[in-house]
Amino acid sequence: MESNSNQSKYAWRILILLFFANLLNFFDRTIPAIIIEPIRHEWDLTDLQLGIVGSAFTIIYAIAGLPLGRLADTGTRKKIIGWGLAVWSGFTALNGYAWNYFSFVLVRMGVGIGEASYAPAANSLIGDLFPSHKRARAVGIFMLGLPLGLVLAFFTIGALVKAFGSWRAPFFIAAIPGILLSIFFFFIKEPERGAAESVQISQTKPEQPIRKVLRIPTMWWIILSGLTFNFAAYAVNSFLVSLLQRFFHFTLVKAAVTTGFIVGITGLVGLTVGGWIADKIHQRSEKGRLLFGALALFISGILILLSLLQTEELVLAFSLLLGAGWLLSYNYYTCVYPAIQDVIEPRLRATAMAIYFAAMYLLGGAAGPAVVGSLSDYLTRTAMIQAGATEMSEQFKAIGLHDSLYLIPVTVLLTSVFVFLASRSFSIDANRMKQELASGK
Template sequence: MESSAKQSKHAWRILILLFLANLLNFFDRTIPAIIVEPIRHEWDLSDLQLGFVGSAFTIIYAIAGLPLGRLADIGSRKRIIAWGLTVWSAFTALNGYAWNYFSFILVRMGVGIGEASYAPAANSLIGDLFPAHRRARAVGIFMLGLPLGLVLAFFTIGALVKAFGSWRAPFFIASIPGILLAVFFFFIHEPERGAAEAVSVSTEKVDRPIRRVLSIRTMWWIILSGLTFNFAAYAVNSFLVSLLQRFYHFTLVKAAMTTGFIVGITGLVGLTAGGWIADKIHQRSEKGRLFFGAVNLFASSILVWLALMQSEEFVLAFSLLFGLGWLVSYNYYTCVYPAIQDIIVPRLRATAMALYFAVMYLLGGAMGPAVVGWLSDYLTRSAMMKAGATEISEQFRAIGLHDSLYLIPVTVFMTSIFVFLASKTFSSDANQMKQDMTSSGR
C-alpha cells in the first residue's frame, strides 16, 4: 500500500524551510538557559525562580498550542507558521528590554505563544509532504533543527555576551533572521491534506476531534512518554550550563560550548543516523521502530546516571558519558513522531500533535526546570546544614544542583517504558487508521 503513496514535488524545499524555522525555534528558546548565571546574580534569584523562567514559557506554550493546533487542521498552515515566526521573533527582541524578573517572564510568555503555532502545523505539513515509509527520515532532518539550534546558541551566545558586555545583546540579534524567514513561508505551495497517503482521504469535518485522538491506545503511551522525556530535556537544557559553571568551575563561554557538544553535536548524529535506521526497521516491522526507540532510551538513562556519578575531577568522563547518553536519546524523536503520523488520520494530525505537545510541555517541560530548581534549592540548604554553616555559599549551590539532576536518568528510564508499551499496541492502531481512511475515502 505504501508503494502507491506519493511524495510532493515541493517536499524537500519546504522541509528545508521547516528545518530552518525549527532551528530558530530552539535557538531563541535556549538563550535564557545560557545567560542564567548573569541573570541570577543581577536580580539575586533562586534556582526555583530560574527554573520558573522556563516553566512560564512552556505553560503558555502548551495552553496556546491546543487552539493553534486545531486551527492548523482547518486553516492555512503556511500562514500560521509565518505569523507565528514573526510573533516569537518580535518578542525575543523585547526580552532584551526586560527591566526585572517579572517583566522578563511576561515577555518569555509572548515568545511561547508565537512558538506554540509552529510544531503542530509543521508536523502536519510533513505528514502530507512525505509518504509513511519516508517520514522518519524527514522528521529526523526536521528535528535536526533542535540540536543545531542548541549548538548555534551554546556556541555563540556566551561569545556575544562577552563581546557586547551584556546578556541582553543576544536577544536583539536573534530576532532578525526569524522575521526574514517568515516572509518565505507566505509563498510556499501548501500540499492538500492526505496528499502523501496511499488511499484517498475524506475532507469532511471530524466531530469531537480530541475524543477521537484519545480513543487510540498508542496515543496515550506516546503522550506519557512526551511528558517524562520533556521533563528531562528541559531540565537539562535549563541547568547544564549552570552545573558546569558551579560544579566544574567553567567560565560562561566554556560551559556553554561544552553543553553545545553534550546536547547539541550529539543530536546531529543521533537524529541523522537514527532516522535512517528507524525507517529501515519500520520496513521490516511496524512496531520495531518504537521498540528501537525504547532500547535507546533505556541505554540513555544508564549512561546519564553514570555521568552524574563522576566527581568534579573527572569532567571529561562526565561530558563523554552524558553526551553519549543524550546522543541515543535523540532517537525518541525519529521513532515517536512518525508513529503519531501512522496512527492518526490526516485531518486530525495537527490536533493530535497539539494535544501531545500540550501534555508534553505543560506537565513535562514546565515541571522539569521548576521541580529540579526547587529540589536544587532544597538540597543546597541540606548541604549547608550538613556542613554546619549558616550561610549558603556557591559550593553548596553546586552540590544542590548536581544532586537534583539525578531526576534526569529516572525520567528518561520512565520514557523508555512508555515507548515500549506504545510498541505493543502500535500495529493494531496503525491498521485501524488505514481502515478508517479506506472506508472514508469510498
C-alpha cells in the same frame, strides 16, 4: 514520473524551510538557559525562580498550542507558521529590554505563544508532504533544527555576551533572521491534506476530534512518554550550563560550548543516523521503530546516571557519558513522532500533535525546570546544614544543583518503558487507521 519527481523536490524544499524555522525555534528558546548565571546574580534569584522562567514559557506554549493546533487542521498552515515565526521573533527582541525578573518572565510567555503555532502546523505539513516509509527521515531532518539550534546558541551566545558586555545583546540579534524567514512561508504552495496517503482522504471535518484522538491507546502511551522525556530534556537544557559553571568551575563561554557538544552535536548523529535506522527497521517490522526507540532510551538513562556519578575532577568522563546518553535519547523523536503520523488520520494530525504537546509540556516540560530548581534549592540548604555552616555559598549551590539532576536518568528510563508499551498497541492502531481511510470514514 516527472510530476512525482517535481513534487518530491518541492516537498524537500518546504522541509528545508521548516528545518530552518525549527532551528530558530530552539535557538530563541535556549538563550535564557545560557545567560542564566548572569541573570541570577543581577537579580539575586533562586534556582526555583530560574526554573520558573522556563516553566512559564512552557505552560503558555502548551495552552496556546491547543487552539492553534485545531486552527492548523482547519486553516492555512503556511500563514499560521509565517505569523507565528514573526511574533516569537518580535518578542525575543523585547526580552532584551526586560527591566526586572517579572518583565523577563512575561515577555518569555509572549515568545511561547508565537512558538506554539509552529510544531502542530509543521508536523501536519510533513505528514502531507511525505509518505509513511519516508517520514522518519523527514522528521529526522526537521528535528535536526533542535540540536543545530542548540549548537548555534551554545556556541555563539556566550561569545556575544562577552563581546557586547551584556546578556541582553543576543536577544536583539536573534530576532532578525526569524522575521526575515517568516516572509518566505507566505509564498509556499501548501499540499492538500492527505496528499501523501495511498488512499483518497475525505475532506469533511471529523466530529469530536479530541475525543477521537484520545480513543487511540498508542496515543496515551506516547503522551506519557512525552511527559517524562520533556521533563528530562527541559531540565537539562535549563541547568546544564549552570552546572558546568558551579560544579565544574567553567567560564560562561566554556560551559556554553561544552553544553553545545553534549546536547547539540550529539543530536546531529542521533537524528540523522537514528532516522535512517528507524526507517529501515520499520520496513521490516511495524512496531520495530518504537522498540528501537525504547532500547535506545533505556541505554541512554543508564549512561546519564553514570555521568552524574563522576566527581568534579572527572569532567571529561562526565561530558563523554552524558553526551553519549543524550545522543541515544534523540532516537525518541525519530521513533515516536512518525508513529503519531501512522496512527492518526491526516485530518486530525495537527490536533493530535497539539494534544500531545499540551500534555507533555504542561506536565513534563514545564515541571522539569521548576521541580529540579526547587529540589536544587532544598538540597542546597541541606548541604549547608550538614556542613554546619551559617551562610550560603556557591559551593553549596553547586552540590544542590548537581544532586537534583539525578531525577533526569529516572525520567529517561520511564520514557523507555512508555515507548515500549506504545509499541505493543501500535500495529493494531496503525492498521485501524488504514482501514478507516480505505472505507472513507
